[in-house]
Amino acid sequence: MELSGKRIGFGITGSYCTFAVVLPEIQRLIEAGAIVSPIMSEAAATVDTRFGKAQDFVSKIEGICGQKIVTTVAEVEPIGPKRLLDLLIIAPCTGNSVAKLAHGITDTAILMAAKAQLRNECPVLLAVSTNDGLSSNAQNIGLLLNRRNIYMVPFGQDDPYGKSRSLVADMTLILPAARMALEGKQIQPLLIQAKPVTS
Secondary structure (H helix, E strand, O other): OOOOOOEEEEEEOOOHHHHHHHHHHHHHHHHOOOEEEEEEOHHHHHOOEOOEOHHHHHHHHHHHHOOOOEOOHHHHOOHHHHOOOOEEEEEEEEHHHHHHHHOOOOOOHHHHHHHHHHHOOOOEEEEEEEOOOOOOOHHHHHHHHOOOOEEEOOEEOOOOOOOOOOEEEOHHHHHHHHHHHHOOOOOOOOEOOOOOOOO
C-alpha cells in the first residue's frame, strides 16, 4: 500500500538506546509521502541519558515531522472520536508499554493513542525493544500477537549471549511493516536475527 497522504502517528517510548536508529525511519515515512504526527511518552521526552539529551531528540523529531510533539493524554484523546490517524506506530515500544497495552492500561499519551486506534478498528504497529521479551514480557507479547489490529515489526534477540532474554525489532523494517499493517496484514517473517543495539 502506498503511504502518500496516510496519517501516521509515531509514538516513541523510553528505550533510549534505539532512538538513533528510529529517527531515520521517521524520515523514510515522510519521504514516502506520509503525514507523521509525533507522540512521546513523558519519560522519552524529558529524561536525559548517556544516549543523548531529551531536548535534542525532541528538536530533531519536530524538525523531521514539521509538527510539535504531543506528550499528554488530553492532547491525543481526540484521535478516537475525530479518527485522526490511519495508522499508529510505536517505535521503540518498551516492555513497560507492551505490558500495559496487553492489559488495557492507558496512563500515557501513547497508550491512549493506541486505545483510540483500536476503538476505531484501525491498525497499531509495534516495534518492541525490551530486555525481558523472553521472560516476564513473553506472555504479554503473546497476548498482543493474538489481538486484532495489532501488528509487529519483525524482532529477534539482539544479544543472545550477553542478554539472552532481550528482544529488539529491526527498525529498518518499519516502513514495509507499516505498508502491510495498513492492508491488515502482518509482515513476515516475524522472527529474525536482530541487529545488535548498544545498551
